[in-house]
Amino acid sequence: MSIGKEVVRVTWFKVDDGFYRNPKSAVLSDTATSLWLRAATWSCDLLTDGFVPEKMLPMFRSPQDAAQELCDAGLWEKTEGGWRFHDWFDYQPSAEEVEELKQKRKEAGRRGAMARWQNDGKPIANAMANAKQTDGKVHGKPIAKSCPVSVSVPVSNSYELDSVADARPEVMELCTHLADLIAANGSKRPTIGKQWLDSARLMLDTDHRTPTEAHHLIDWCQHDEFWIPNILSMPKFRKQYDTLRLQAGRSHPRSKAQQNQDANEQMVRRYAEDARQARQAEQLRLGA
Structure with missing residues (x-):
């Protein structure tokens, strides 16, 4: 996932490169193998420590027989x-370890953002001091013209983006998806900042759009010749939502298969x- 300052995933499902020839896995049916892989990545993503609820089988498109085969x-x-x-914990980190690592990375991002902000402020402070000493002029010219100072204003930082990604993953996913498609169409990849995040959140909470519908509409507008150059930000996407x-x-009536996919995504x-x-x-x- 790449959003402004790149956010690196904390968890990856680790699979031994000898999986294909392991006596336990080599004889598995394709259905059981698919179930094993889908369930494993799902568990890593949601930090369930290797637990797979029975109600998830339909979502993995797997029958009970496949689960029994794995047993x-x-x-x-x-x-x-x-x-x-x-033996989940012999190969994968626990949810507690992942959360601890995420907190460390957030804190590191916060400290880095604060350091950058302080460093960016130094030229401004120096320029103000010089202005006072020279009575606001250098060689008889206003200091603003003779010594221009570039002011760096951070749009967002990794700490804020991580916080949104944890609290509202659907908001971050929509912003990232739109930014990815804009870049794929040849435009400069936009930075996901506060305006993007606020627009996506309001679109879901105030306008009552569903994440799945918004995701498909982003796909559509970024493949339409007219809208590709006209939708280059999340605020613009929200403003034009009904027209889109x-x-x-x-132009593209929704099929029954697409409706079923939307229902599955909502269930997930x-x-x-x-x-x-x-x-x-x-x-x-535990804290209590």
């Missing part, structure tokens, strides 16, 4: 409400939010 192979273990990856929606509806987001709230509740309980 029979010794890759999964049945537990209350779902399954667990065998009506034009996209006339609900599960992600449930998992996030469960983690917060558990952290509060």
